[in-house]
Amino acid sequence: MSDALEIALRLVAVFVAFLVFPLVIGQTEHKVMAHMQGRLGPMYAGGFHGWAQLVADGVKFAQKEDIVPAGADRRIFQLAPAVALLPYLLVLVAIPIGPNTVGQDLDAGIFYVLAVMGVGVLGSIMAGWASANKFSLLGGLRTAAQLLAYELPMLLTAASVAMAAGTLSLTGILGAFHWWWVPWQIVGGVVFFVAGLAELQRPPFDMPVADSEIIFGAYTEYTGLRFALFLLAEYAGIVVLCALTSVLFLGGWHGPFGADGLGWVWMLLKTVILAFGVIWLRVTYPRLREDQLQKLAWTVLIPLALAQIAVTGVVKVVIS
Numbered sequence: 001m002s003d004a005l006e007i008a009l010r011l012v013a014v015f016v017a018f019l020v021f022p023l024v025i026g027q028t029e030h031k032v033m034a035h036m037q038g039r040l041g042p043m044y045a046g047g048f049h050g051w052a053q054l055v056a057d058g059v060k061f062a063q064k065e066d067i068v069p070a071g072a073d074r075r076i077f078q079l080a081p082a083v084a085l086l087p088y089l090l091v092l093v094a095i096p097i098g099p100n101t102v103g104q105d106l107d108a109g110i111f112y113v114l115a116v117m118g119v120g121v122l123g124s125i126m127a128g129w130a131s132a133n134k135f136s137l138l139g140g141l142r143t144a145a146q147l148l149a150y151e152l153p154m155l156l157t158a159a160s161v162a163m164a165a166g167t168l169s170l171t172g173i174l175g176a177f178h179w180w181w182v183p184w185q186i187v188g189g190v191v192f193f194v195a196g197l198a199e200l201q202r203p204p205f206d207m208p209v210a211d212s213e214i215i216f217g218a219y220t221e222y223t224g225l226r227f228a229l230f231l232l233a234e235y236a237g238i239v240v241l242c243a244l245t246s247v248l249f250l251g252g253w254h255g256p257f258g259a260d261g262l263g264w265v266w267m268l269l270k271t272v273i274l275a276f277g278v279i280w281l282r283v284t285y286p287r288l289r290e291d292q293l294q295k296l297a298w299t300v301l302i303p304l305a306l307a308q309i310a311v312t313g314v315v316k317v318v319i320s
Contacts, residue, residue: 011093014103018089022235025275027054029235032279057228064224071132072221080130081222081229084123087116088236095243096171098253098263109170110158113244117199120233121147124201124208127230128218139217142208143201145290149297150195156305157188157195160312161248174252182250184315188308189249191301193274196241198293200234202278204285205293242274243267 030042030053046052068074091113093103106112121143128140162168164185165176198205209217219230246252250270253263288296 010103014092015089018092018236021239022232023054025235025238026057026231028275029279029282030054032276033283036280036283061225061228064227066224066226067221069132069221073130073132076126076130077221078226080123080127081226081233082123083126084120085229085233085236087120088233088240090116091240091244094170095240095247096174096252097243097267101253101264102171105169105171108168110162110168110173110248113170113240114155114158117237117240118147118151120237121199123230123233124218127222131218131221133221135214135216136218136220138214139208139210139220142210142290143218146198146201146205146208146293149293149301150198153191153297153301153305154195154199156302156309157192158248160188160305160308161185163309163312163316170247174247174254177251177254179251179254184311185249185308187304189245191305191308192248193241193245195297195301196245197278197281198297200237200241202234202238203282204288206287207290207293210287238275238278239271242271242278245274246270 031050033039034042034050041050042053043050045056068077094106094109094112096102096105124143125140128136128138128143131137161173164181165173167173167176201208209219211217214220219227222230246267251266252270253267255262255266
């Protein structure tokens with residue numbers, strides 16, 4: 001197989017996964033929330049276990065009129081959904097699924113994925129600013145404010161893993177992984193996961209959306225497929241966050257009994273369990289205020305992340 005054909009097949013596989021997995025997460029969220037909260041609608045659409053709920057949502061979004069407010073910055077307003085969604089596609093390219101299954105192995109994989117994930121937030125800020133709506137603007141400002149809370153702990157905990165493995169490559173980190181890392185790095189994993197929820201604006205950190213306060217935040221003026229793209233970006237972000245947490249802190253494709261031949265199965269299983277946790281948190285905890293998130297970040301998450309780096313440095317010195 002030629003190099004060009006191999007690269008093309010990898011990109012096609014990543015694109016297919018990008019189209020399928022977020023939709024699966026969205027359908028799963030409907031079902032999990034229906035069971036946990038006694039919601040009847042998502043369990044009856046189409047008959048057996050509400051199998052047609054996802055189809056119904058797609059038809060609903062497709063038939064709605066695409067409206068751009070008269071006072072909006074039209075180009076920025078129309079571009080914002082793509083800016084919110086596409087970074088997660090670019091991140092999936094660098095996340096290893098199996099021992100020899102990765103779109104592209106990058107030497108600075110950690111920096112790449114964190115930097116590109118940060119670009120997606122610009123989509124919400126652009127949408128809030130361009131909508132010519134005060135509620136949308138408030139949502140965009142809240143999105144910008146949350147950057148101060150989650151970026152630093154995410155970077156610090158990822159740096160701890162890179163220190164332990166001695167490489168910035170995601171594939172290299174998995175190559176250096178040992179199972180005794182899990183209890184050693186688990187605090188960093190929790191910090192990374194919580195900070196990731198804040199980046200995705202998932203409950204209990206959905207203050208930029210806050211439908212009971214500011215209608216629907218930066219997305220208030222969006223309709224039809226453009227609004228659906230923002231929802232798809234959220235679910236794609238869940239896939240990326242859970243997969244990245246699995247790679248950095250749970251061994252990725254490493255499974256018990258040395259069964260690395262089934263590496264993609266273990267990677268998928270860990271990602272699905274973490275995604276279930278994301279949904280569970282949505283129906284369990286109430287929304288925090290912006291000041292409560294900042295307090296959590298600067299008094300809990302960042303000190304824990306710094307402590308994790310210190311422990312990693314001590315362990316590396318002792319081992320070497």
